[in-house]
Amino acid sequence: MIARIRLQPEAVGLGMTGQRVRDRLIERLRENGIRDERVLAAIRAVPRHLFVDEAFATRAYEDTALPIGHGQTISQPWVVARMTEAVLAALPAHGAQAPAPKVLEIGTGSGYQAAILAALGLRVFTVERIGELLRVARKRFRTLGLDIRSRHDDGNVGWPQEAPFEGIVVTAAASALVPALVEQLAPGGVLVAPVGGAGAQSLLCVRKDAEGRIEQSNLASVVFVPLLPGMVD
Template sequence: MTARIRLQPEAIGMGMTSQRVRDRLIDRLRETGIRDERVLNAIRTVPRHLFVDEAFATRAYEDTALPIGHGQTISQPWVVAKMTEALLQDAQPKRVLEVGTGSGYQAAILAALGLEVFTVERIGELLRTARKRFRTLGMNIRSKHDDGRIGWPELGPFDAIIVTAAAPALVSALTDQLAPGGTLVAPVGGAASQSLLRLRKDADGVIEETNLAPVVFVPLLSGMID
């Protein structure tokens, strides 16, 4: 299932933000091993250049992370694709919690797949900007300004959880909010070394862990900034 996105003229793009350039990104993602056509189609459809500052718009479809302010980044498209593909590996979830809204791009990719998305961000300014982007694209994404390390317990459990910042170890508050049969994808580690992990919780609550790839993410911090 793919959700309909409302594309204004600025979202359609031209030149270095045109559909032709986006399609070249999809070709590169295929070459690096991304196979899920649902994920590739969502990345082709969601206008990444709307999720970065105008100064970086011409670089939006490079396969690289870009700064979004406050010491944060919009993740490399390959990382977004890999994490999303890992969430969908066994079955498409219905309700997904994202920890770390950032630019809003990862949440938009999940919403474009037709998922019910809940996202938490600790930096108020980033969240306010992301909400404007969601409204521009007609996406009904529920968001909350809060400490992402505590998740969104009053709305859990979730079929899937995706964490877009790295903690030294898995956060128990988040694994507790994962429903039986659910999948959690998160980077784990410190500044020197991080791994992208995929966790599956079985019906008895036992968690099976798979190491997907080495990655580099900003740290998952506690507290809130207005």
């Protein structure tokens, strides 16, 4: 079930941001292997054109990454869908009698990945090192009525005060898995993260079993901006 999203007129979209264009994106994602209908419904529901600069709005429903300033990008929809699909597949079922799983996102950026996770009814915690990006993302969350907790901090630290998390999504590439993030993953949880240098990155799916042992698989070859240390206002 997709969480209710508050749609103002600008969120509904027209022409190149309208429903027909969004539906074509969903069909492309299906053709390229995305199978989880919950993920496809969330991508259909969340207005991606509100998460890019106005100059790029007419390209919002292309299956491509787009610049969002500060040397960052909004990820390609297929990558967002694949990462979300991998996390959902490992999360426990939840409903009225069970709290929604907690998911940590590292690298809020535009806020789009966090919005997709929240639209799926998950409890989302997101960390961004660039203060200006986080301020804009928070406005978008409020506009859409999404309950997402956010923090201005170094993503390499994670959010230890809220750990453990059943799912962790990292939207920037480190040279290796970040130990602090693996530590904050709950037993039975899954972490999805790009790992590698600028020339060769792999999207890894990391599972932690009940005894804390780690098992990982490679989902795809990807290109992400680097996971940098520190904070920028």
